[in-house]
Amino acid sequence: MPTDVLRRAPGAPALDARRVQTLCNRMLATLELEQAELSVLLTDDRTIHALNLEHRGKDRPTDVLAFALGDDAGAGEHCLGDIVISLETAWRQARGRRRPLLDEVRFLLAHGLLHLVGYDHDTKTHKRRMDGMTRRLVSAARVEAKHQTPRVTAERRTRKQRRGTRRTKPRKGP
Numbered sequence: 001m002p003t004d005v006l007r008r009a010p011g012a013p014a015l016d017a018r019r020v021q022t023l024c025n026r027m028l029a030t031l032e033l034e035q036a037e038l039s040v041l042l043t044d045d046r047t048i049h050a051l052n053l054e055h056r057g058k059d060r061p062t063d064v065l066a067f068a069l070g071d072d073a074g075a076g077e078h079c080l081g082d083i084v085i086s087l088e089t090a091w092r093q094a095r096g097r098r099r100p101l102l103d104e105v106r107f108l109l110a111h112g113l114l115h116l117v118g119y120d121h122d123t124k125t126h127k128r129r130m131d132g133m134t135r136r137l138v139s140a141a142r143v144e145a146k147h148q149t150p151r152v153t154a155e156r157r158t159r160k161q162r163r164g165t166r167r168t169k170p171r172k173g174p
Helices: 017-030 045-056 087-097 101-116 124-140 159-164
Strands: 003-008 037-043 064-068 079-086
Touching: 003 017, 017 037, 017 101, 017 124, 037 101, 045 064, 045 079, 045 087, 064 101, 079 087, 079 101, 087 101, 101 124
Parallel strands: 003 037, 037 079
Antiparallel strands: 064 079
16 A cells, blocks of 8 residues: 555544545545555644644644655655644634535645645745645545435436435534
């Protein structure tokens, strides 16, 4: 397997490491880096805070860090590096954006992976290029929820299917 996912986040929101691995592998395939190796650490704010201070001089937690392991793109066994994600920060951001934690982690994985392969957002042009590629990776790695049926466009659904999706009872509030 090209991606190794390790979870060291006691008390952080739950997230299945196998689903994260699937996301990473889909993104690597999109970048035509199926044989590249990647490590992902799902951690907590305390750990990422320490890493952010040590490696970037920033005394606060962050959502994602990426650590490249070298510039041997021509080698047969290419090891890209490490992506570290704080599940606690990702969860807060997901709540703020009103989306599932997995969607936020998918975005953070794409962002971190792009840094590992040389993208940056230090200028407007670079940011625009990185944002476009981030959208491409996020889209390529889309995973349907466990019990959710795949999305079907309105043109392809039959009348019977459309009627079957209507709710008869109002939803209960949060």
